[in-house]
Amino acid sequence: MFPASFDYAKARSVAEAISILSSVEDAKLLAGGHSLLPLMKLRLASPSMLVDIGSLAELSYIEDKGDYVAIGSMTRHHDISSSRVLKSEIPLLPYVASQVGDPQVRHRGTIGGSISHGDGASDLPAAVLALDAKFVVAGPKRERIVPATEFFVGFLETVLSPDELLTEIRVPKFSGGWSFQKFNRRAQDWAIVGVAAVNDGGTRVSLVNMGPTPMRARAVEEALADGASIETASSKASEGMDPPTDLNASSQYRRHLAEVLVKRALTEAV
Amino acid sequence: MQITTVVNGKSFTKDVEPRTLLVHYIRDVLGLTGTNVGCDTSSCGACTILLNGESVKSCTVLAVQADGLELTTIEGMASESALHPIQKAFHDNHGLQCGYCTPGMIMATASFLKENPAPTEADVREGLEGNLCRCTGYHNIVKSVLAAAEAMEGAVK
Ligand SMILES: Cc1cc2nc3c(=O)[nH]c(=O)nc-3n(C[C@H](O)[C@H](O)[C@H](O)COP(=O)(O)OP(=O)(O)OC[C@H]3O[C@@H](n4cnc5c(N)ncnc54)[C@H](O)[C@@H]3O)c2cc1C
Numbered sequence A: 001m002f003p004a005s006f007d008y009a010k011a012r013s014v015a016e017a018i019s020i021l022s023s024v025e026d027a028k029l030l031a032g033g034h035s036l037l038p039l040m041k042l043r044l045a046s047p048s049m050l051v052d053i054g055s056l057a058e059l060s061y062i063e064d065k066g067d068y069v070a071i072g073s074m075t076r077h078h079d080i081s082s083s084r085v086l087k088s089e090i091p092l093l094p095y096v097a098s099q100v101g102d103p104q105v106r107h108r109g110t111i112g113g114s115i116s117h118g119d120g121a122s123d124l125p126a127a128v129l130a131l132d133a134k135f136v137v138a139g140p141k142r143e144r145i146v147p148a149t150e151f152f153v154g155f156l157e158t159v160l161s162p163d164e165l166l167t168e169i170r171v172p173k174f175s176g177g178w179s180f181q182k183f184n185r186r187a188q189d190w191a192i193v194g195v196a197a198v199n200d201g202g203t204r205v206s207l208v209n210m211g212p213t214p215m216r217a218r219a220v221e222e223a224l225a226d227g228a229s230i231e232t233a234s235s236k237a238s239e240g241m242d243p244p245t246d247l248n249a250s251s252q253y254r255r256h257l258a259e260v261l262v263k264r265a266l267t268e269a270v
Numbered sequence B: 001m002q003i004t005t006v007v008n009g010k011s012f013t014k015d016v017e018p019r020t021l022l023v024h025y026i027r028d029v030l031g032l033t034g035t036n037v038g039c040d041t042s043s044c045g046a047c048t049i050l051l052n053g054e055s056v057k058s059c060t061v062l063a064v065q066a067d068g069l070e071l072t073t074i075e076g077m078a079s080e081s082a083l084h085p086i087q088k089a090f091h092d093n094h095g096l097q098c099g100y101c102t103p104g105m106i107m108a109t110a111s112f113l114k115e116n117p118a119p120t121e122a123d124v125r126e127g128l129e130g131n132l133c134r135c136t137g138y139h140n141i142v143k144s145v146l147a148a149a150e151a152m153e154g155a156v157k
């Protein structure tokens, strides 16, 4: 299995990558390739050109900025899972990164690629959503900052336009409890359902694989804010969700799992 | 497109199509057929090699992405006179049956032991979660990796 033919350019800078994206029709960015290449091998995607930003050093960093930690979009899952700064300031994130795929996948896949891909079944997008992260997006004309809560809009669809590039993820530090519950049946598998919870004054909860995008469990968050018990709040886990039915689980089973896992997550985090 | 890679210590400059997968570059262009293709869908780990010292699934990397990088395949593990300690441990502990998964297992182990030189049994099982074996039931593979860790720690001391 190999992809349809395409042109390839290794970008030497963010600016060069954006200028290629703006001038070549149907060009796509290539980060770690661990979502895009499998799709291209199955011919579910056939871009005319790949603009490789995976090895751009200017996009690979983890920096303590005081209130938040700035993460370059091409930082790999492995580097996030082993980062000392993140382990001490935002322990949820390195833990989630350590649960993605397997070691080989974590050596190649990047946080920016995972977020830009916008798969509702992915772990890191749900984590940054619960962490209230902000994304720095560079384009041909200007740079903009998009909150995670406004970034994911539909199935594999984000607010990124074809000539934009996600450059940085800004994740606020937090000091309270947290939890990540990933339910799967076999090693290396994607989550059938996953839950990320952060308790930092208020409680924020997001869900993996409970809809077309990573989802914030607003009904749970509101119930907790109104003083509901963990039991009552977690019974609202699937409110407003539209979980898929697939080979691993029915939609109904996912609803059940979400309640069970949210309860576990809240018990651990709150 | 022309790419240069250092494979098992030797430099190669070759022309490849951008869509050439790294595993095909290794097997078909360089003729190093020790690296196997099992699933071709990023799941089984049979195609695992080291890219700049880290394990990757070479069926899910483009050859052009490896331009300028160092590759190690199973052919680069043994010296002229002796098996690599990981290979010897698999041999001694019956860590293979048909052997199809073995090159990938050994390369994944090499990367894993670099990150975690003194693993527990549970660490090993988790560290090799990207590699599937249809024959052994894994027990002897885990035994082999633990034995290799011990042998290599010994070598360091
Ligand atoms: C076997 C296997 C198991 C996996 N298991 C899991 C799992 O359990 N959990 C999980 O969350 N993920 C899993 N993944 C996916 C993995 O985490 C991917 O690495 C990740 O989803 C995509 O990151 P990437 O760097 O590989 O991106 P790529 O595949 O290179 O890119 C993905 C998409 O994002 C676009 N893109 C990339 N970077 C940018 C950018 N900076 N700005 C704008 N657009 C960009 C690309 O054009 C492409 O459309 C698995 C993958 C494999 C192969």
Ligand code: FES
Pocket (backbone or CB within 6 Å): B036, B037, B038, B039, B040, B041, B042, B043, B044, B045, B046, B047, B048, B057, B058, B059, B060
């Ligand atoms: S052949 Fe590459 S992971 Fe199976």
Ligand code: FES
Pocket (backbone or CB within 6 Å): B095, B096, B097, B098, B099, B100, B101, B102, B132, B133, B134, B135, B136
């Ligand atoms: S020994 Fe046969 S697949 Fe592992």
